[in-house]
Amino acid sequence: MRDLNRWDEGQRRVANRHSRVGLVSSSSVLAYASAMVTIEAASAAPATFARATPRRLRRNRSLLLGGGLLAIVVVVAIFAPWLTPYGPLDQDLLNASQPPSRAHPFGTDNFGRDVLTRLLYGARIDLMIGLVPTAITFVFGVAVGAIAGYYGGRIDTILMRVVDVAVAFPFFVLLIAIIAMLGPGLRNMFIAIALVGWISYARIVRGEVLVARNAEYVLAAKTLGYGDARIIFGHLLPNVITPAIVFSMSDVVLNILLGSSLSFLGLGPQAPMAEWGRMIQEGRQFIVSGEWWMTTIPGLAILVAGVAFSLIGDGLADLLRVEERL
Amino acid sequence: MSGVVELGQEPILQIRDLRTSFATSEGIVGAVDGVSFTVRRGEAFGLVGESGCGKSATCRSIIRLLPAHARTAGEVRFAGRNLLEASDAEMRRVRGGEISMIFQDPMSALNPVLRVGDQVAEAVQAHRGGSHRAASARALELLRLVGIPAADRRLREYPHQFSGGMRQRVLIAIALAGEPKILLADEPTTALDVTIQDQILKLIVRLQRELGMSVILVSHDLGVIAQVCQRVAVMYAGQIIEEGEVGTVLRSPRHPYTMGLLASLPGLEARQRYLRPIAGAPPSLLAPPPGCRFHPRCAYAVDQCRSWTPELLAVGPGHGAACWRQDAIRAEADATGVDVGRETA
Numbered sequence: 001m002r003d004l005n006r007w008d009e010g011q012r013r014v015a016n017r018h019s020r021v022g023l024v025s026s027s028s029v030l031a032y033a034s035a036m037v038t039i040e041a042a043s044a045a046p047a048t049f050a051r052a053t054p055r056r057l058r059r060n061r062s063l064l065l066g067g068g069l070l071a072i073v074v075v076v077a078i079f080a081p082w083l084t085p086y087g088p089l090d091q092d093l094l095n096a097s098q099p100p101s102r103a104h105p106f107g108t109d110n111f112g113r114d115v116l117t118r119l120l121y122g123a124r125i126d127l128m129i130g131l132v133p134t135a136i137t138f139v140f141g142v143a144v145g146a147i148a149g150y151y152g153g154r155i156d157t158i159l160m161r162v163v164d165v166a167v168a169f170p171f172f173v174l175l176i177a178i179i180a181m182l183g184p185g186l187r188n189m190f191i192a193i194a195l196v197g198w199i200s201y202a203r204i205v206r207g208e209v210l211v212a213r214n215a216e217y218v219l220a221a222k223t224l225g226y227g228d229a230r231i232i233f234g235h236l237l238p239n240v241i242t243p244a245i246v247f248s249m250s251d252v253v254l255n256i257l258l259g260s261s262l263s264f265l266g267l268g269p270q271a272p273m274a275e276w277g278r279m280i281q282e283g284r285q286f287i288v289s290g291e292w293w294m295t296t297i298p299g300l301a302i303l304v305a306g307v308a309f310s311l312i313g314d315g316l317a318d319l320l321r322v323e324e325r326l
Numbered sequence: 327m328s329g330v331v332e333l334g335q336e337p338i339l340q341i342r343d344l345r346t347s348f349a350t351s352e353g354i355v356g357a358v359d360g361v362s363f364t365v366r367r368g369e370a371f372g373l374v375g376e377s378g379c380g381k382s383a384t385c386r387s388i389i390r391l392l393p394a395h396a397r398t399a400g401e402v403r404f405a406g407r408n409l410l411e412a413s414d415a416e417m418r419r420v421r422g423g424e425i426s427m428i429f430q431d432p433m434s435a436l437n438p439v440l441r442v443g444d445q446v447a448e449a450v451q452a453h454r455g456g457s458h459r460a461a462s463a464r465a466l467e468l469l470r471l472v473g474i475p476a477a478d479r480r481l482r483e484y485p486h487q488f489s490g491g492m493r494q495r496v497l498i499a500i501a502l503a504g505e506p507k508i509l510l511a512d513e514p515t516t517a518l519d520v521t522i523q524d525q526i527l528k529l530i531v532r533l534q535r536e537l538g539m540s541v542i543l544v545s546h547d548l549g550v551i552a553q554v555c556q557r558v559a560v561m562y563a564g565q566i567i568e569e570g571e572v573g574t575v576l577r578s579p580r581h582p583y584t585m586g587l588l589a590s591l592p593g594l595e596a597r598q599r600y601l602r603p604i605a606g607a608p609p610s611l612l613a614p615p616p617g618c619r620f621h622p623r624c625a626y627a628v629d630q631c632r633s634w635t636p637e638l639l640a641v642g643p644g645h646g647a648a649c650w651r652q653d654a655i656r657a658e659a660d661a662t663g664v665d666v667g668r669e670t671a
Contacts, residue, residue: 153394216434222391224449224500225421234448238439 056319063315069308077123086114088121088274097291107293109283115297118274122298125186125275126305129259129268130252133193138248140194141201142241148202149209150232160206163199171196175258176267184267193255200251201244208240215239242320249313253306260302276301335366338540339388339508344400346380346387355611357383359564360400362638365508370534370541372551372572374587375561376608381544384561385510388542389421404508423453426501430513432493436485443469443481446499453504468499473529491522498529508540509533515550527553548587552576557644560584563609563619566638570645580647580655582624618650626651 057063076083092112100107106115148159166174175192182188212218213236221231260277262268269275271282276298283294346358358380365371373381387398390409402409409420421427429435437445446465451458462481469477472495485493494514501509511530515523531554534541543554551558552572559569560583568581579585586604606623609615618636621627630650638646649655 216429216431217437219391220427220429220435220497220500221437223389223421223427224452224504225418225423226452227418230452235437235440239437 060315060319062311063319066308066311066313066315069304070312073123073127073305073308076120077127080117080120080124083120084114084117086117088118089113089272090117097286097294099291100293106297107291109279109294110286110291115279115293118279119276119297119301122274122276122279122301123305125269125273126256126259126277126302129186129189129275130256130305130309133190133197133255134248134252136190136194137197137251138201138244141198142205142237142244144198145202145205145207145244146209146232146237146240149206150213150228150236152210156206159202163202166196166199172261175262176265179262179267184270186269186273189259189262189268193258197251197255200247204244204247205237205240208243209236212236212240242317245320246313246317249309249316252309256302256305256309335369337364338367338404339365339542340401340403341384341388342401342403344384344387344398344402346383346392346396346398348393349395349397350612353612356564356614357611358387359611359614361561361564361566363559363566363569365540365542367507368534368538368540369557370531370543370555372555372558373542373544373561374546374548374551374558376546378608378611379561380564380611381561382512383564385427385512385542385544388510389425389427390417391421391427422449422501422506423504424506425508425510426504426506427510427512428494428497428501428514431517432490432497433517435497436488436493438485440484441481442483442485442488442496446481446496446503449500449503464503465499468502469496471502471533472496472499474499489522490518491525494518494522494526495529498526498533502533502537505537506539508542510542510544512544513546514543516545516547523550524553530554548576548591560587563614564611565619565648567620567649568647569638570642574642574645578642578659580641580645580652581620581649582626582651582655583620584647585655586623618648626654 080088090113092108094112095104095108096112097110098104098108098112104114104116106119108114109118144159148156174196178192178195179188182191209232218231218236221235226235259268259275260280263275263277264281266281269278271278279298280295283291283298286294341364342362344358344361345356348355348357361380361384363371373384375381383392383396386392387396388402388409390398392398398410400410404420405424409417412420436442440448443462443465446468447458447461450456450464450468451461454461454464456464466477466481469481474480474492474495480488480492485496488496498509498514509530514530515526518526527550530541530543533539534554541554543551545551555572557570558572558575559566560575560581561567562583568575568579568584575584576588579588583604589602590604592601604623609619609622615622615632616635617633618624618627618631621631624631626649628651634650636648636650638648639652641647641652
């Protein structure tokens with residue numbers, strides 16, 4: 001019953017979040033689907049890292065595949081300067097809007113910049129957009145959720161009312177409003193996402209802690225005279241963190257999409273920075289004239305990154321799940 | 327309060343008029359109502375009674391680990407101070423360091439995601455400080471002390487790889503990590519097989535003797551109490567109704583409830599075909615009956631019992647019972663020539 005509720009909650013949260021992101025291409029549908037799968041798998045939780053034996057790791061196909069894809073993206077991001085003769089900002093107006101060719105495998109954009117080069121350099125920014133806000137929101141949200149769930153009472157009420165207020169706002173409008181206040185740019189985009197994104201983690205972890213805090217091992221820890229911080233972070237969190245970890249993987253996908261959407265709106269990284277969402281936005285006007293590579297190629301890149309993280313989330317959920325409870 | 331003569335041994339824990347109540351939606355439940363007893367250094371003291379009689383609540387009141395809606399009054403005197411008035415920081419030092427507790431269900435009292443050795447070592451480090459390496463070495467000693475075979479290997483395993491009996495041993499090792507003076511054992515063997523139960527009880531007895539530790543053993547099983555304890559207090563509806571040396575109480579009980587408990591035990595004799603339960607059910611602690619709380623179920627009850635609450639009074643050396651009808655009970659025991667109770671140990 002509890003698991004079911006949690007599943008619903010997770011599903012709704014991802015759905016909500018997603019429908020607010022909703023501006024981006026076909027890849028988002030896929031990300032949504034795999035995020036749902038991920039959450040579903042995660043809800044079977046109570047897990048132990050003990051189970052992460054090498055043998056189980058080898059058998060875990062989604063984790064291997066996702067990890068492989070991600071490794072490619074990371075390698076490409078790191079070694080971008082050595083993988084292409086062009087610079088991401090080098091313009092060659094004589095060769096503008098060229099379709100894929102031997103010299104430019106993914107063609108050039110309207111300024112004659114090599115799309116492949118911009119794609120490789122863009123991976124750096126997009127990985128950052130995926131990972132940095134997720135890391136911040138994960139740490140903060142988990143801490144808030146754990147504290148609210150453990151203490152309950154007034155602390156819980158106050159923290160959860162803050163969450164309610166934030167949830168009551170349309171997610172995307174709130175983001176845009178915050179960025180409008182701070183000014184557009186990569187750093188402010190991170191701040192805006194961090195301000196809003198921790199809420200999901202707080203809710204997931206709070207729900208888990210509410211159940212786990214009544215476990216006998218928590219009482220046992222209290223009878224040993226352990227302090228609250230030790231009990232919350234040393235004993236409770238390892239037991240309840242799995243759903244948050246799994247959710248964070250789909251959150252990375254959502255943040256990449258969110259970053260793309262925001263830069264599509266001109267609120268993220270500014271031109272001429274190479275970023276996939278930005279590239280789609282710049283190429284958008286040329287779709288009608290048949291220059292499809294300017295939008296499709298970065299769209300596919302987002303898709304690949306999204307699938308990679310989704311698969312990893314899926315694989316982690318599998319890996320961290322206890323097969324049968326005693 | 328306690329009129330029981332105390333034998334010349336140093337008291338380590340004195341509980342005076344302990345009252346613990348829970349505020350519920352239906353009213354205030356007085357789970358512990360004026361309980362007083364003394365535990366001596368190095369002795370095993372038993373608290374026995376049926377479910378809901380307040381024995382666990384008494385235990386948890388001692389280390390102040392009750393839900394937030396509980397209220398406690400009275401005195402728990404340990405090492406010269408009243409624990410009920412101690413600060414939270416002081417209580418944290420007492421818990422695990424001076425008074426440790428083990429639980430009924432060893433399956434759920436260990437943290438499932440942490441290695442067994444780390445859980446023991448953490449308890450060592452929390453109370454005795456020192457390096458992680460020293461704590462791990464001590465953890466190994468403790469696991470050997472509680473009789474875990476191949477302890478050096480099992481140190482690195484997780485709780486799900488341990489059987490129930492082995493887990494209870496680990497929990498005892500964790501409880502011993504702070505070198506406590508008192509071990510509270512709340513139904514430590516209820517969840518275990520009978521054979522394992524016997525091993526765990528023997529372990530507790532051995533540790534109590536070797537370490538000179540006091541043990542407070544809570545159980546509903548008189549046999550368990552008889553195996554481990556020197557003295558016992560019988561609880562009924564939140565009060566102690568009889569207290570004394572285990573042998574004395576089991577052989578010559580002086581309270582009708584204790585007599586009923588002993589009579590209801592299944593015997594090995596073929597002639598006893600049916601169990602003899604005590605008629606009726608324990609009273610609601612929301613509104614306990616006036617007078618003696620046992621009177622609605624008591625064969626000896628007279629008018630006095632219905633209106634006046636008896637106090638624990640000496641009925642023999644080191645033996646007290648809270649019953650107005652001592653004359654009748656004693657007369658009956660003398661007349662039949664045999665005591666109502668019988669050998670259990």
